[in-house]
Amino acid sequence: MNLILFPPESLRHSPDGTAYVELRDPRRLRHLHEVHRATIGERYQLGEIDGEIGEGELLAFDRDLARFAFTPRRAAPQPLDLHLLLALPRPRMLARSLENIATLGVKRLTLLHTARVEKSYWQSPELGAEKIRQHLELGLEQARDTLMPAVELVTRFKPFVEDQLPALLEGRRGLVAHPGAAAPCPRGLPLDAPLLLAIGPEGGFIDYEVERLIEAGCEGIHLGERILRVETAVVALLSRLY
Amino acid sequence: MNLILFPPESLRHSPDGTAYVELRDPRRLRHLHEVHRATIGERYQLGEIDGEIGEGELLAFDRDLARFAFTPRRAAPQPLDLHLLLALPRPRMLARSLENIATLGVKRLTLLHTARVEKSYWQSPELGAEKIRQHLELGLEQARDTLMPAVELVTRFKPFVEDQLPALLEGRRGLVAHPGAAAPCPRGLPLDAPLLLAIGPEGGFIDYEVERLIEAGCEGIHLGERILRVETAVVALLSRLY
Structure with a gap:
């Protein structure tokens, strides 16, 4: 600590x-x-x-x-003005990802169900509010930050993307990380640039999901030809963006 | 896989x-x-x-x-022309770091003893050649890469930095990641730019070590005011550099 x-x-x-x-x-x-x-x-x-x-x-x-x-x-270090939309990772990976997300300065996280998220992950004790909070605290303590991220759980992809995402993207640039997307991940953005970043599960978003995210206003971005594990991709994307 | x-x-x-x-x-x-x-x-x-x-x-x-x-x-994806000099992490972190290093395209890794590396880490079975190779293979399989990184173990800091490092830095830009360094981590370098990157242990290099690395020709760089765990810093630095 x-x-x-x-x-x-x-x-x-x-x-x-x-x-x-x-x-x-x-x-x-x-x-x-x-x-x-x-x-x-x-x-x-x-x-x-x-x-x-x-x-x-x-x-x-x-x-x-x-x-x-x-x-x-x-005061605490400057937070990122980034809303992270993350397909729910497998429980062990969730723990480490929560720590990294808190360490790197993300203050708003939505854990989302997608086609390639195993339904059983939603039953994991790692999703208890107290467990989530512990991992976030460890991440903040690592970074010497005090601003606790807000986390919400969204178990239905379609209503979220159709009914809530367009409003979340008002005044906010939306990015969806997807291997094979046309544009490389942007670099060196200011910490206070309003962003929403969507990251899929192991195996990625399915095409239908990428299309819905793009329809809602996100741009597809990629990190190159190497396929990263989700927990690595979270760190790599945040580090490349800022 | x-x-x-x-x-x-x-x-x-x-x-x-x-x-x-x-x-x-x-x-x-x-x-x-x-x-x-x-x-x-x-x-x-x-x-x-x-x-x-x-x-x-x-x-x-x-x-x-x-x-x-x-x-x-x-052919395999383009490798990085980067020699990574990493203070030996604790065994559990070593495993994940080896995977990430292989996934991200590093082909030359030196695991180094420094003042804040616990001596007991050098006795870990995770340092067996077969164990190291397994983690590297998992990392390569993740990234769809075939080019196996070379790993060497260096248990004495001073002779390495004095006798070997200057030669390793001929025609190669040397960077030492250190919170509080004057310059931010460079961004967007070409994959074939010859680099050597030194990353310290949990708790960092001690001042003496930073001085020796800089004396040998490395530039101090930082990732901002947030302190990252070593395994996170490895990914964040590589992702920011390229």
């Missing part, structure tokens, strides 16, 4: 204006103990979820509580 | 000039059975290691042998 995230309710102020952070959740306490080998008096990078990043001096630490004096220093 | 790789010795020619591929290795036979549910008469993409890619029609398939009629069609 390059940063220790804490929820806003962990932040307390004493009458003299000093800010304190009190962590009680077992995952963070364990991590402080096992990875940081946290020691009283040491300073750590702390970040308030959806808030500021600063320095925390560890004042007290036992099995149930870690207490820091907190001095906020700076 | 988007491609089934086979070693040159699996290729046989009948007197009438027809080429056959005979696979006997258990991993490929199992994969053909379990993932492809291979059926006699079906056609598969086959590639000779370090050779051509083509179409294979499955003629016979049992527990010990798969036999294809093979028609070569095209």
Whole structure:
């Protein structure tokens, strides 16, 4: 952890204006103990979820509580203005992709059913809100970011693409990554360029899906002749775009 | 597997000039059975290691042998002229990184010891030649590539950087990825631009190491203020460079 995230309710102020952070959740306490080998008096990078990043001096630490004096220093890094539309990956790959997506600064993710997504993936415990949140937190902590991405699950492709996607693309450039598309992936866009990027499952979108996405206003783009696994493609596309 | 790789010795020619591929290795036979549910008469993409890619029609398939009629069609995709110098990652991350490196077209990899590499990583069974080769093959099969990367292990940083690196950098641009470096990672280089790219371990190169790499002729580059895990950084850097 390059940063220790804490929820806003962990932040307390004493009458003299000093800010304190009190962590009680077992995952963070364990991590402080096992990875940081946290020691009283040491300073750590702390970040308030959806808030500021600063320095925390560890004042007290036992099995149930870690207490820091907190001095906020700076805002979170600039987010991407990108809505990622990702065909639901297999559970193990989902976990890593969520971490990478959070690390790379995506703040809006739609996990979508498509023809080549196995229906059983939707039953995975990895899709529980708490599990998703844990992976996103790990990704944010890796990147030293505090802004929590929003994730929605969409189990029906057609109504989403027909009824919701056109409105999502108003004022936003839509891209669909598809091997064999005519145009190469754009490069070096500004972080605040409004984008929507659609990435298919292992095996890709089927032709029908690509046609519907293009009809809704997306441009087909490719990364070259090499076929990448989805989790690799997510990183490669985001890194090439910005 | 988007491609089934086979070693040159699996290729046989009948007197009438027809080429056959005979696979006997258990991993490929199992994969053909379990993932492809291979059926006699079906056609598969086959590639000779370090050779051509083509179409294979499955003629016979049992527990010990798969036999294809093979028609070569095209050469492997263009490789990168990039020598990747990677601080040895932790074993689990090494496996995925080897796959990604092979998928993305790197053909020369040096795994290097640095101050923040745990010594125990060098004892991992993942560093066995056969294990490394398996991960590289999976990566090549994913990308539909046949050109096997060369991997060398270097357990001493200083003699490598002082005695070997300057010669490796003759006619080759050297880059060292380091958060906080002055220059952003270059973009959109041609695939055949001769490069050497050094990537540190989790926690980064130490200052001394960055200084030695720069002294040997490398330029420091960064990917922005977000800190990426090594396996993510490998993909992000390669995708941004080309």
